[in-house]
Amino acid sequence: MPDKLHIALVIGSMRTGGAERAFLNLSNAFVKAGHRVDLVLVEKTGSFLALLDDGINIVDLNAGQAKRGVSAFRNYLNDVNPNAIIVAQLHVQLMAMMAVGKANWQGKIILNEQSTFSQNNKGFKKQMQYWLAKWFFRKADAITVVSKGAADDFVEYFPSLKSKTTVIYNPIITDQSERLAAEKIEHDFFKENVPVIVSAGRLVVSKNFPLLIRSFAAVVREKEARLIILGGGPEKSNLQVLIDNLGLQDSVSLAGETSNTLAFFKQAGIVVLSSDYEGLPAVLIEALYCNCHVISTNCPNGPAEILQEGKFGVLVKMGDEAGMAQAILTAIKNPRSANGVQRANDFMQIQ
Numbered sequence: 001m002p003d004k005l006h007i008a009l010v011i012g013s014m015r016t017g018g019a020e021r022a023f024l025n026l027s028n029a030f031v032k033a034g035h036r037v038d039l040v041l042v043e044k045t046g047s048f049l050a051l052l053d054d055g056i057n058i059v060d061l062n063a064g065q066a067k068r069g070v071s072a073f074r075n076y077l078n079d080v081n082p083n084a085i086i087v088a089q090l091h092v093q094l095m096a097m098m099a100v101g102k103a104n105w106q107g108k109i110i111l112n113e114q115s116t117f118s119q120n121n122k123g124f125k126k127q128m129q130y131w132l133a134k135w136f137f138r139k140a141d142a143i144t145v146v147s148k149g150a151a152d153d154f155v156e157y158f159p160s161l162k163s164k165t166t167v168i169y170n171p172i173i174t175d176q177s178e179r180l181a182a183e184k185i186e187h188d189f190f191k192e193n194v195p196v197i198v199s200a201g202r203l204v205v206s207k208n209f210p211l212l213i214r215s216f217a218a219v220v221r222e223k224e225a226r227l228i229i230l231g232g233g234p235e236k237s238n239l240q241v242l243i244d245n246l247g248l249q250d251s252v253s254l255a256g257e258t259s260n261t262l263a264f265f266k267q268a269g270i271v272v273l274s275s276d277y278e279g280l281p282a283v284l285i286e287a288l289y290c291n292c293h294v295i296s297t298n299c300p301n302g303p304a305e306i307l308q309e310g311k312f313g314v315l316v317k318m319g320d321e322a323g324m325a326q327a328i329l330t331a332i333k334n335p336r337s338a339n340g341v342q343r344a345n346d347f348m349q350i351q
Contacts, residue, residue, distance in 0.1 A: 006036040008059075008082040009074070012066065012092050014039075014046030016231060016257045017202050018282050019088045019114040022146070022170040024048045025084070029171060029349050031055040040083060042069050042092060043166040047317040048260040051176075066095040074099040077107075084108040086144075090120065090129055097136035111137060113145040114170075115279035116301050117154045119206065130157070133166050137161060142170045146280035149301030171349035172285040181262040181290055189253060194267040195332045196226045200261045201275070203233030203254075208297070210242055211321060212274035218325035219245045223332055227252045228268070230261055270331045276318065278302040284349045288312060288340030293331035295324065306347075312340045 007030055011023050023039070030037045031053045039052065044060035052058070059076060063069030066089075073096060077085075087096045093111050100109060121130050137143070137158060143165045145151035155162045189196050197216065201207040209229060209344050216227045229239070229252070236254060243252045258264065261283065265271050271287035273296040280302045287294045288306075294313030296303040297320075307313040314331075316323045 004036070005084060006038070006080075006082040008038040008040050008076075008080075008085045010040040010085055010087040010092055010096050012042045012089055014041065014048035014052075014258065015202075016200075016261075018170075018279065019112075020046060021172075021282050022052055022112075022114060023046070023088060023172045025174055025349055027056050028053045028174070038080065040073065040085075042066050042095070045281045046256050051259055066091040067265035069095050070097065070098045070102070074103045075140060077103040077105040081105060082107055083157055084311050086109060086112055088112045088114050088124075089190060090117075090133065092131060094132055094136060097139060100139070101136075108277045109139065111140045111143045113143065113150060113279065116150050117157055117299070119277040121157070127292045133149045134158070134204050138162065142166065143193065147302045147305050149305060150279045153301060169347050170280055170282065171347065172282045173289055173344055173348040175349070177262060177286075177289060180260050181266040183260060183263040185263045185267050187228065187253070187255065187264075190267055192226065194224050194226055195270065196228060197272055197328060198228045198230065198261075198264045198268040199272045199274065200264070201256075201273070201281075202241060203229075203231050203235040204277050205235060207231075207235075208274045208276050209235065209239055211240055211297070211299065211319065211324065212272055213239065213246065213248065213252060215274075215321045215328065217248060218254065218321065219328050219332075220248070220251055223329060225251065225328075228255050228264060229253070229276035230255050230258050230264060232257045241286050262286050265292050269293060269336045270328065271295070272324070273297065273303065274324070275299050275303075280306070285344050289344035291336050291341060292315060292333070292349050293336055294340065295327045295331065299322075305345070308343065312343045 038057045038061040061069040061072040087093045151167045271292045284306045298315040314327045
């Protein structure tokens with residue numbers, strides 16, 4: 001292969017999520033290194049589009065759903081002929097592999113696993129995708145997984161791919177992180193002289209924001225505080241109902257999507273992750289970079305690996321509302337520590 005490559009990164013969209021953030025940073029880094037980069041999207045949407053380097057060519061398959069994008073991606077491969085494709089998200093990976101089978105293209109295929117595969121393999125639809133993956137994934141040249149725990153999980157499902165599977169941490173901290181963290185956030189909660197806790201992620205069941213909200217309800221019974229949850233998703237209305245039922249309308253804000261979580265984290269100083277499972281949660285790494293108190297459920301996979309079993313933050317048992325509430329109260333009563341910055345830099349984009 002030539003030193004300067006034509007690389008296609010393939011993903012569903014650029015909505016705010018961990019996989020999308022990883023592909024944002026990878027795309028920008030590859031362009032900075034002098035490579036030709038196409039960002040191929042099933043649907044061209046999402047707030048991260050605004051943060052892409054101008055040198056990135058955005059390819060919109062305009063398919064709406066990955067299963068409808070096979071023909072468009074096959075045509076892209078035949079017409080453009082990149083040296084390599086890097087593909088995230090199971091439904092998009094299956095689309096890409098089906099297209100490769102029908103295309104006159106001989107480049108390298110790298111599949112990127114951003115989460116815990118077993119946790120995403122539940123239900124009839126996901127089981128069908130898994131059986132398709134068993135057939136198609138063997139044709140990949142390499143599989144990269146974002147944490148050791150997630151890699152072990154992946155290999156358990158695909159033992160024949162163990163020799164092709166490598167752990168590569170996402171590049172979370174970039175040359176833009178310092179500037180982004182310094183931006184001023186205009187949110188009413190920051191105008192009040194009360195502690196603010198921030199969490200971020202897609203509003204989906206796996207992020208278990210109800211656990212955080214119920215824990216926060218216990219916090220405000222002892223100490224006045226505010227909670228900002230960043231992100232959008234299908235669980236928004238359910239979360240708002242829970243907030244209303246608990247009487248937290250004035251102290252919890254579902255603030256929607258943002259392309260700059262770092263600024264929220266920096267201003268707040270306390271960041272909480274309440275997920276049931278992850279892969280390598282960027283939220284925790286960004287929080288460490290911002291000198292925040294970091295609290296996370298000890299879920300599979302990523303939090304214990306990032307926080308080094310609690311050295312750089314508090315790990316709470318999954319489902320432990322009282323434990324999470326106590327961890328938040330302790331963080332409120334103590335000044336933030338800077339000892340997490342060095343750990344965050346272990347996830348720095350190569351300059």
